Amino acid sequence: KAGVTQTPRYLIKTRGQQVTLSCSPISGHRSVSWYQQTPGQGLQFLFEYFSETQRNKGNFPGRFSGRQFSNSRSEMNVSTLELGDSALYLCASYTGLAGETQYFGPGTRLLVL
Amino acid sequence: GQQLNQSPQSMFIQEGEDVSMNCTSSSIFNTWLWYKQDPGEGPVLLIALYKAGELTSNGRLTAQFGITRKDSFLNISASIPSDVGIYFCAGRRLLEYGNKLVFGAGTILRVKS
Numbered sequence: 001k002a003g004v005t006q007t008p009r010y011l012i013k014t015r016g017q018q019v020t021l022s023c024s025p026i027s028g029h030r031s032v033s034w035y036q037q038t039p040g041q042g043l044q045f046l047f048e049y050f051s052e053t054q055r056n057k058g059n060f061p062g063r064f065s066g067r068q069f070s071n072s073r074s075e076m077n078v079s080t081l082e083l084g085d086s087a088l089y090l091c092a093s094y095t096g097l098a099g100e101t102q103y104f105g106p107g108t109r110l111l112v113l
Numbered sequence: 114g115q116q117l118n119q120s121p122q123s124m125f126i127q128e129g130e131d132v133s134m135n136c137t138s139s140s141i142f143n144t145w146l147w148y149k150q151d152p153g154e155g156p157v158l159l160i161a162l163y164k165a166g167e168l169t170s171n172g173r174l175t176a177q178f179g180i181t182r183k184d185s186f187l188n189i190s191a192s193i194p195s196d197v198g199i200y201f202c203a204g205r206r207l208l209e210y211g212n213k214l215v216f217g218a219g220t221i222l223r224v225k226s
Contacts, residue, residue: 048212107155
């Protein structure tokens with residue numbers, strides 16, 4: 001079974017631009033979560049989607065948004081990029097059933113200049 | 114910031130030695146997870162724990178879900194060079210809606226061969 005895939009793997013943007021990251025979960029998984037990883041703050045929860053609905057949201061500004069499609073693929077968008085948005089963005093998928101475990105993708109490394 | 118206190122922050126040990134690391138929190142958790150992350154990759158699940166007092170092994174790795182539900186530890190026996198990496202604990206808080214995980218800051222493991 002294929003794992004979680006994220007595209008692109010690396011991205012360089014400049015301040016003020018916007019970016020869209022994509023995540024394809026493991027086949028059969030209906031839930032996708034997004035996390036931001038930085039050296040200073042570690043792994044921080046961004047949001048979780050289940051069956052196209054946002055189920056939970058972390059403490060990030062409104063510039064961070066996401067969505068999930070009917071095939072469970074998810075995208076996250078960051079508008080008006082700031083230098084501090086440079087991070088590894090990780091997507092995790094799981095079945096959506098209570099108690100099930102999340103599996104992470106390789107991440108998208110975003111560098112904002 | 115981090116909501117789980119993970120220690121030690123880093124370890125530098127001899128090959129063949131046993132390793133212990135732990136996570137504590139002021140909150141009660143219903144799930145504890147241990148992940149390993151290699152440079153440039155996403156976290157890989159090592160062990161998942163779902164019940165207070167549960168002791169689970171995965172090869173040379175053993176983890177326990179604390180009785181108070183506020184802590185967990187991970188042991189690695191007879192460490193080898195490929196154990197190098199960053200180990201994260203993660204937990205799902207009791208009564209937290211959805212599948213949001215909170216993470217420790219990580220333990221950097223370096224093995225001297």
